[in-house]
Amino acid sequence: MPKVVVLRWGHRHRDQRLTSHVALTARALGASGFIMADITDSKVEETIEKVTACWGGDFQFEMGQPWKRVVKDWRAQNGITVHLTAYGENIQTSDVMKRIRMTKKDVLVIVGSQKVPAGFFSKSVSDFNVAVGNQPHSECSSLAVFLDRFFEGQELSEDVIRNAKKKIVPQARGKRVVEF
Numbered sequence: 001m002p003k004v005v006v007l008r009w010g011h012r013h014r015d016q017r018l019t020s021h022v023a024l025t026a027r028a029l030g031a032s033g034f035i036m037a038d039i040t041d042s043k044v045e046e047t048i049e050k051v052t053a054c055w056g057g058d059f060q061f062e063m064g065q066p067w068k069r070v071v072k073d074w075r076a077q078n079g080i081t082v083h084l085t086a087y088g089e090n091i092q093t094s095d096v097m098k099r100i101r102m103t104k105k106d107v108l109v110i111v112g113s114q115k116v117p118a119g120f121f122s123k124s125v126s127d128f129n130v131a132v133g134n135q136p137h138s139e140c141s142s143l144a145v146f147l148d149r150f151f152e153g154q155e156l157s158e159d160v161i162r163n164a165k166k167k168i169v170p171q172a173r174g175k176r177v178v179e180f
Contacts, residue, residue, distance in 0.1 A: 004032060005034065008111055011113055019041070020043075022140050022143055037065060071125055080100070082100060083126035084143060084146055086135060087129065097130075097149050111142070
């Protein structure tokens with residue numbers, strides 16, 4: 001299965017919580033890494049490192065790299081780029097997911113937090129512009145739907161993640177967590 005990494009563009013310090021949620025969504029739904037472009041934010045980094053240390057996995061977190069360099073390097077390593085936008089090909093009514101999977105290449109998913117420059121839609125940046133519905137909504141929800149469709153639900157069936165110190169035990173009522 002190809003590797004998926006999420007590139008967060010346009011993070012503002014007032015968006016710490018939402019950016020953290022985008023990264024946590026990426027981690028929980030099968031992405032292997034998260035890059036916060038152009039800026040550093042120690043609070044977001046601390047949140048992601050804390051969750052990964054406790055709940056396990058090999059989730060990679062990077063920040064501060066210029067987004068153009070990330071995209072250029074990704075493509076130079078034969079990966080493809082997918083820009084999530086309300087203006088792209090509809091994930092439900094087009095065959096865009098099939099075409100993305102058919103490439104069998106690692107995927108860099110670009111998720112904005114504010115109005116992205118027009119260049120993000122171009123072939124020089126995005127191999128695919130994908131819309132999870134064509135209505136305004138949260139980038140966090142777009143990422144969740146995209147990852148679920150990309151991995152075809154398989155990311156939800158992992159029982160214990162490698163290096164986990166805790167595991168949630170599914171049940172009809174209440175909360176149960178097992179510590180290792």
